Amino acid sequence: MTGAVAPPAVLVAAGGALGAVLRWRVVAATPTTEYPAGTLVVNVVGSFVLAALTFAAADADTMLLFGTGACGAFTTFASFSVDVVALVDADRPVAAAGHALGNLLGAGLAVALAWLLVA
Amino acid sequence: MGIPLRIDARSTALVAVGGAVGAVLRYTVAQAIAGPLGTLAANAAGSLALGALAYEAAATDSVLSADAHTLLGTGCLSAFTTYSTFAVQTAGLAPRWMAANVATTYALGFAGVLVGRAIAATARGDRR
Numbered sequence: 690m691t692g693a694v695a696p697p698a699v700l701v702a703a704g705g706a707l708g709a710v711l712r713w714r715v716v717a718a719t720p721t722t723e724y725p726a727g728t729l730v731v732n733v734v735g736s737f738v739l740a741a742l743t744f745a746a747a748d749a750d751t752m753l754l755f756g757t758g759a760c761g762a763f764t765t766f767a768s769f770s771v772d773v774v775a776l777v778d779a780d781r782p783v784a785a786a787g788h789a790l791g792n793l794l795g796a797g798l799a800v801a802l803a804w805l806l807v808a
Numbered sequence: 809m810g811i812p813l814r815i816d817a818r819s820t821a822l823v824a825v826g827g828a829v830g831a832v833l834r835y836t837v838a839q840a841i842a843g844p845l846g847t848l849a850a851n852a853a854g855s856l857a858l859g860a861l862a863y864e865a866a867a868t869d870s871v872l873s874a875d876a877h878t879l880l881g882t883g884c885l886s887a888f889t890t891y892s893t894f895a896v897q898t899a900g901l902a903p904r905w906m907a908a909n910v911a912t913t914y915a916l917g918f919a920g921v922l923v924g925r926a927i928a929a930t931a932r933g934d935r936r
Contacts, residue, residue: 740892757838
């Protein structure tokens with residue numbers, strides 16, 4: 690047990706700011722004209738990093754800063770939900786289902802890969 | 809990246825502040841409701857709120873500024889909700905609870921967007 694670097698809320702806030710800004714830039718840099726690929730990218734990559742931190746049994750402060758804060762904020766469920774509903778609205782039910790299942794499959798494979806590499 | 813992107817300090821600050829607040833709110837929910845249920849609660853509530861915000865943003869006479877949408881939507885609500893914690897927690901569940909957690913989270917997330925949109929439409933006096 691080492692001493693806490695900072696109060697938990699400060700670590701989560703700092704990580705959350707970092708994760709949100711990184712997500713914003715990745716989504717902005719990802720072409721999304723046909724398909725909301727940016728959300729898929731951040732959710733899969735963020736799930737891999739969080740799983741790797743979890744399986745590596747990172748210490749509490751690291752988990753608060755990079756896990757709960759950065760990975761939690763880098764990935765998003767609200768934007769994902771809005772994306773899926775928007776695809777249904779646009780009469781693209783196959784793309785909507787693909788997005789819903791693609792995020793699930795991608796994140797699931799990312800967690801499995803982290804398990805194979807780290808655990 | 810090869811794509812010219814304008815990264816202005818103002819928007820960066822708005823996303824950062826929103827992200828910090830959203831992450832701390834999610835952490836607070838997780839402290840109150842440990843495990844997958846807390847994540848479910850944050851994801852459902854955040855999807856409802858973003859559904860309302862996105863509907864508002866799409867309106868031609870949006871009452872919220874672009875800065876407010878950046879702060880609240882891109883920053884706060886997107887950071888309040890999380891896919892990574894949902895994925896890692898689901899992977900740690902027994903098989904039958906995995907399917908239940910995915911189905912419940914997806915159902916409440918999508919329903920949340922529709923309810924949020926309906927609330928926003930009602931608040932605006934729209935019919936849709």
